[in-house]
């Protein structure tokens with residue numbers, strides 16, 4: 001049994017999805033920042049993919065130089081507030097805090113980061129001056145974390161930036177994917193709006209690039225392109241019953257939840273398939289939407305789950321029940337899902353095999369497949385020259401994010417195959433600098 | 445339980461914990477409440493011709509998340525009529541005959557001094573404390589530290605008081621002076637029975653950088669105040685030690701300045717104070733802190749086998765000498781206990797930039813190592829290390845040899861010229877200046 005009542009209105013939704021990392025008040029921030037030791041060559045910096053100078057911004061918070069702190073953060077990471085709230089800090093900066101060695105609670109770096117950056121956002125602090133217009137035009141495809149980061153950096157460097165986005169809102173999976181208890185939609189959108197005001201790049205919404213001609217047009221109008229297109233829809237399992245009513249892909253289920261909020265639909269008995277972070281999120285979310293029973297089914301053992309320990313603990317704490325070493329044979333039902341036929345598994349010589357005769361059914365009225373996202377292979381194939389690896393990740397020719405088509409750069413999920421927001425932000429910043437370098441070198 | 449009672453120059457009290465003359469002793473209500481909670485004595489808020497105070501009156505130095513590490517005030521002496529104070533002194537003494545009630549006094553003329561001494565003694569005060577310390581407001585009118593800074597005047601006024609006083613007289617000293625022993629000796633000459641120190645240190649605690657006015661702000665203006673609280677303890681302790689080490693003219697001492705916990709009390713006693721007085725800590729945390737003072741002192745005395753407080757007084761004085769008598773052969777070096785290290789590398793930065801480049805970093809591990817040849821044994825790394833006992837200072841001399849600066853002076857083996865080969869740091873390795881560019 002889960003502990004949540006189905007939310008009937010926005011307020012109940014917010015209660016069920018209570019923020020894990022609420023914004024600190026000034027006193028909390030002062031006390032927490034006072035604890036920082038200001039380590040030499042601080043391990044937290046090295047653990048952050050965007051390498052924010054964490055001890056510096058913490059000291060700036062401590063001395064009440066909040067704009068300075070925000071500037072330190074944004075200089076390295078254009079989504080400072082979002083990252084402070086959604087990063088898996090336990091395995092990044094906070095996991096590297098030297099206090100862990102002493103069994104003292106690590107500094108709450110994520111919350112301090114969000115504190116300083118949200119103050120700048122609320123006060124609409126104009127922290128950066130763009131370089132003079134360098135006459136270069138760059139198109140950014142996708143307004144997800146990668147695209148926004150690239151756009152900011154390119155604008156800062158003096159390029160004229162236009163962003164093309166398929167959806168009607170910016171932020172990609174930071175908006176449509178990240179769990180609501182990590183960040184509110186408004187908070188995501190406010191940061192992007194704040195950045196847009198500062199850097200003045202234009203976003204064309206509901207403007208998907210989907211045909212070869214679209215890219216030919218881009219090539220005519222722009223000097224270079226950044227591809228921040230992320231990943232695609234949930235991968236098919238090739239199982240019987242996958243198209244039944246009530247069988248969802250996790251990304252689609254979460255997008256529905258993030259869009260409809262308290263009006264989102266959920267089953268009474270839910271089975272989530274998968275052992276990654278998205279599976280944990282979907283299970284947590286189903287619980288918080290008021291599902292009576294949520295089973296997390298994974299084909300290997302508990303220890304082999306790819307999800308971070310704390311993500312599993314979170315799902316467990318709201319009532320999801322883990323079921324290991326089972327794999328689905330079919331999703332059962334006529335029109336609607338009524339159950340999943342499972343079979344038990346075991347690992348022999350590192351090979352997973354099913355145990356004959358061990359099959360059984362779990363009744364349910366919703367199945368959520370958290371079994372990974374497809375790559376945008378078809379889309380990428382429309383662009384001449386670009387190469388992908390066998391799994392569909394866009395390949396680069398150097399560590400500046402440049403693809404086999406020299407005018408195209410990339411970063412984020414489309415390149416790394418699906419990591420975190422902070423990786424997308426970091427990679428896109430590097431790629432933006434790569435674009436600037438490329439355009440400067442090809443001046444004449 | 446050890447006997448905590450003390451006697452300061454003829455004034456006895458059930459324990460050494462007194463409230464200093466300040467806002468916590470402004471009224472009979474407060475003093476009664478303090479005695480009820482365990483304080484042994486109280487020096488009443490200074491009496492005299494009542495003043496008019498300003499608002500605001502206080503400023504503070506906060507250190508990171510610690511509030512009021514230093515505290516500053518621009519308050520004057522009591523603003524309440526003398527007769528109200530006298531009535532309340534009488535009342536307190538009725539309920540607490542064994543406790544010490546000391547009247548702090550500050551007036552101008554000989555007649556006034558004679559009158560007020562008589563008045564407070566009639567009300568039942570067990571002793572008198574002459575406030576020659578206040579560094580603001582009153583000194584501009586020729587009182588307070590204006591007296592404390594003039595040993596002759598201090599001596600004269602003390603002798604006026606002694607002409608009529610039937611109870612012991614404590615002279616409270618100001619630290620706003622170059623050599624604290626001068627007023628201490630003047631108090632002795634004037635026949636005082638004890639001294640108390642320190643009063644507050646002249647200070648500005650910071651500036652409001654928007655209004656461009658120092659704190660505390662009184663309608664857009666400020667003035668210097670008196671500094672106290674934990675920050676002044678080191679200064680006060682040195683002065684207490686100086687007065688306690690006087691060979692001639694030494695008077696019993698009531699130690700004051702930054703006392704907040706039992707350990708502070710023990711330190712003052714070991715440095716020669718007979719008892720202590722507390723102000724800021726009570727203004728910050730209330731009278732209740734006396735419970736920690738008492739239980740901590742009791743435990744310490746038990747652990748060390750002291751029966752009475754008096755046995756402890758001055759026990760550290762024999763170990764405070766002048767620099768020239770320190771053993772130059774004593775040699776310690778830093779040692780990092782790897783298993784405790786949390787890899788913050790603060791010691792590295794401190795030694796690298798602020799000391800003697802005696803700590804190295806390796807490629808393989810974040811745990812720094814000591815380059816023993818370069819270590820001068822200054823302690824800095826162990827002071828900045830956030831982990832208890834992670835960096836310890838280990839002895840390296842053989843413990844047999846001893847030579848002091850004084851002895852070397854007598855032997856003629858001290859450096860005397862600018863490039864003297866006898867210089868202590870002559871063979872000490874320092875990096876080439878240009879190496880600075882090869883560092884991160």
Ligand SMILES: Cc1cc2nc3c(=O)[nH]c(=O)nc-3n(C[C@H](O)[C@H](O)[C@H](O)COP(=O)(O)OP(=O)(O)OC[C@H]3O[C@@H](n4cnc5c(N)ncnc54)[C@H](O)[C@@H]3O)c2cc1C
Pocket residue numbers: 086087088141142143144145146147164165166167170171172173174177178179182207208209210228229230231250251254278281379411412413414418419420421422424
């Ligand atoms: C369920 C879920 C939960 C997650 N939770 C977290 C978390 O808690 N913390 C964390 O750090 N990370 C989390 N992530 C990962 C994180 O959201 C992604 O790594 C990150 O958003 C990647 O950014 P991106 O810009 O590369 O791609 P995306 O966020 O996918 O953005 C791509 C953008 O491009 C647009 N686009 C795509 N194709 C086209 C086209 N042809 N034309 C125009 N526009 C196009 C899309 O509409 C989208 O806006 C989560 C991911 C998922 C799926």
Ligand SMILES: Cc1cc2nc3c(=O)[nH]c(=O)nc-3n(C[C@H](O)[C@H](O)[C@H](O)COP(=O)(O)O)c2cc1C
Pocket residue numbers: none
């Ligand atoms: C270890 C040490 C050695 C010092 N040596 C000298 C010195 O040789 N000459 C000098 O003028 N001041 C010396 N000072 C005083 C400092 O220059 C400075 O005036 C003092 O520390 C106050 O400043 P601060 O507390 O802001 O650091 C020394 C201070 C320290 C801590």
Ligand code: SF4
Pocket residue numbers: 777778794795799800801802803814818819820821822823824825826
């Ligand atoms: S004791 Fe001083 S010189 Fe020696 S290693 Fe530590 S900081 Fe450096």
